[in-house]
Amino acid sequence: MGDLLARRRELVSARAELLDRPDVALPGVPGHVVASWRRSIAGGVDPAMIVNRFHPDLDTGSRLVRCARPVMEQLVEQVAGIGVCVALTDHRARLLVRLDTDAVIARSADVNAFAAGFGYAEGAVGTNGVGTVLESGRPVHIVGAEHFVEQLHDYACAGAPVRDPATGRIEAVLDLSCRAEHSSPLLLSLVRSAAARISDALLHDRDPAQQALFDAYARTESRTRRAVLAVGRRTVLANTAMQTLLDAGDHAALTDHARFLLLRGPGVDDRVDLPSGTRARLRGAVVPVGGSVAGLVAVVTLLREPDDGGPAGSVPGAARPDADGDSPAWRAARTAVAAALGAGTPVLVTGEPGSGRARLVADCWPGPVVEVAPDDDGADLDDRVRRAGQRALVLLRDLDRRDAGVPPAVARGDLPTAGTRADTAVPDPVRDAVLARFRVSVPVPPLRGRPGDLPGLVAALLAELAPGRDVRLSAGALRTVSRHPWPGNVSELRDVLTAALGRRPVGVIEATDLPESCQSAPSGTLRAVDRAERDAIVAALRDTDGNRAAAAAALGVARSTLYRKIAQYRITG
Template sequence: MTVMVSNRLEAESGWRRSQLHGVRADDALTTTTLDVRARAAALDHAVATTLADVARDFAGLDLFLFAADRSGRLIRLVGPWKSALGEQIRRRGLDVGVCLAEEAAGFNGIGAALELGRGVAVDGEEHYLDAFRAFSCFGVPLAHPGVGRVHGALNVVTFAGATPTLVEGLARHLGRQIEQALGAATYADELRLLTEFRRLTRGRGGAVVGVGEESILLNAAAERLVRHLDGSELRALAARARRGELDGGDVGVAGGFSVADVSEASGTTLMRLERAATETTPRPTPGAGRGTWAPAVEAAREARGSVSVIGEPGSGRTAAARRIAGPDAVILEVGRAQTPEDTTWLRGLEALVRRPGPAVVVDDVDALEPRLLPGLRRALRQGRCRVVMTAQVQPTADVSAVLALTEHRVQLSPLRRRLAEFPALLAAMAAQVHGASAPSFSPEAVRVLAQQHWPGNLVELEYVVGRVGRRAGGGRVTVAELPASHRGEGTVPLLGLERAEREAIIDALESAGGNKVRAAAALGVSRATLYRRLRTLRITQEG
């Protein structure tokens, strides 16, 4: 948390944001009938645990504590309700469920802390809403200490004109305590989830999804069924399952599968899924080989030993890793997971790799907290099952040290480098996205698409194919039907020899880490010649 004091410039900036949101100074507060505490259970528990003791200390003080979830809705208000301050808060309708996000309540402590991601002081007339100008407050965001994701905000409220350093100090102190409680609860939740997930999947086949307060765990069989659902949709499905609203499964919501069995244990929900008889063709996994797997992927799949899969975002490294690991693999997503002091994630990984069994996929190794990488290396050395890891190109030295422990390395080419395969990739993508109604592409349309830069790789191609396919309705796609963003000439048309030269230069640059002097020496040309060919072939440092 960085220090931030109340000032007029901050307030003016907050007022401009409020006006852009269309908020008026005399607007009434908005509230919801949803159970906001249940929707933010982890944060609410951390707040309640932290504030239980301090509430008694507020008995003789005109101080209130507001806690809100990440959407700005109040989940708890703690303070002396029988005091003059408590009466003013009650009169203004401030209660659980009221939204204090800036788009609803203008510039205020809660809304500004969530908007800016740091501590913000707001005193008296600096509030945008007339109703709040009797108050002085200091708001701080509440972030998970490991993941860094903001869960909500805490606001210390008193009457206008109060000593700002006192309010700020209290807000920051309590905020840190709440964040520590939130982190402790989350780590315990992850360990419970992993334990229950392993218990349910040990020695069994089938698709299993585990949903905890902060984490979602699924095996490869489940990933194939739910790949069209994001995390929030899986949580919503788990909530419906817990409430018993999925009689006989739920094909309509999930699309292609049913929830065959639900169990709850220690705050986690585990669902066993079955493929529905009425399943339609699912959307392809972003980055999948689209039926055209690279020979290196297939070779790694047949080989034994650990594997690292390297590629640009959207190039298919996650799907390739899952192809290599097999249908029963357990997927562990890092997602900038833990603090260096916490060992829950590593203990879970060690528990998985120490026993012989299905392969483990560790996705996005380069997103792991750097100081946890030595523990990951130790787990890899001691492991008894196959481990497949993914990382982006040009990983850090520490990540490279982890990847060096794998016995096989698969380097996925970006889409812009797969010119010879492009027509087949395009046709396979169309078939998987649109099924029997897949459109065909005119030779000119294929040529124009092949010349695009494709920074999003196969994920971007999936989007384009989905968009033009809906327009074509199963017919033939010409250049005119392509999106405007992908209709122009991405590069100059290259002859076969020029393409080979372009690939050789790009390979040399990548091997030299982008150093043009070393790349020119490897190619046997002068630096001036290399620069000239870079301009002629329109090669950038991004390839």
């Protein structure tokens, strides 16, 4: 017990020093713990107490829970001699189910909000055996004061990722938690083994058609380094080479074509022209099961890439380069907004900031648009509308940030009116009072929800940012752009292209010309410290022409560390 208390004092002192000096070295603390502490500080986690959310809508009867429960019950029997919680979370660190060996540890877990429905992401609760697994992508053992939040210093937890056997993605985290004095390295071995058994259960929990398709895909993928695509009635499998070969629009078109080929016989050797102008070849075979077809497995190669030719700012295959989008979701939003405005109905357009809400309204209105900012009281709005001319539309922007009340000219109700509001806005009685002025609301999809619109958007933005110049994205750059999640939506895309034009003002923009933020596709939102680390790695790789050994030397880290970080941030450049 004395050693445990001494270690606790050492860790508490180290954490206090880090809180005072974020750049201090902590040689006595494990590297993965220091990294997690730094992320916790950057994320604004309260070190004094647990502050996490309850999620009431989790699926506790899912296939994942069904496959995991027998393994968890067996684990409870193995550790029945000590007070232990065995918990399963989803890929967002939200607890799905918890089993306890005794009532004492169960009460402690409840006090710490470590219960079904609560989230234990590192960004909310700091260093722990669930969130830190998701951040690092590997098993962790966190003991006592290695936890960032003081409320958890009396406990130890060991967590391991449960990966989808087909894609390799983390689908869940299995966690063992107990009192710190009961901790043992054995906990980490137990949870690793149990997580692997859950993954194996997921592998075998398929219907015969899914299993036959997966087996054929695995055999093909093991024999080649090329892009492999497997398509079933409800399933799509793709190796890393396939995922990076095409942009999202081309990938979807190729998947649809593969489903069409299911009806054409056992052997497949077909060439297909994709929306971007790329020509691809599929060579493979249909996978039979019983008297039906399970799917198709094919090796995909590119015969032509859309890099050569095309007018300035153009992308081959973009049907409407001057349009904000032509995806089904965007067309539906455009139709609904146009119909409401045409009928004289005040319309509220909701969506993420930067997703093009105001632009959509302007495109659907035939006359001038007078915009009213959140801090504009609109006292002179009648004069501004009069100067704008006939059929002017009043657009109240960002109503979720508006504190100025309803402009008098809008309150009269005789002006055509539209508004924009974030779809994640927190209810506010004062700000929401203006919502009574609207009769229709139309949601706008985020950019990541309409990847097929990217080529046209890129072309339109390049034409706007570099008028008259011969400039376009290479196929590799367009694939890099297509992989990015675009949390800032169209506004972020504009900033990215502006930065790329600074590096390559004319000609073909390559993937290496794009900002560091586009060179990775992380599984979650990155904190400031993670972004800085990611950008440093991308810059080092760019400066060394992709030589990872030289980049590791320039960064002063081991090659193994660099490889792990590249995988963690999914760096593609």
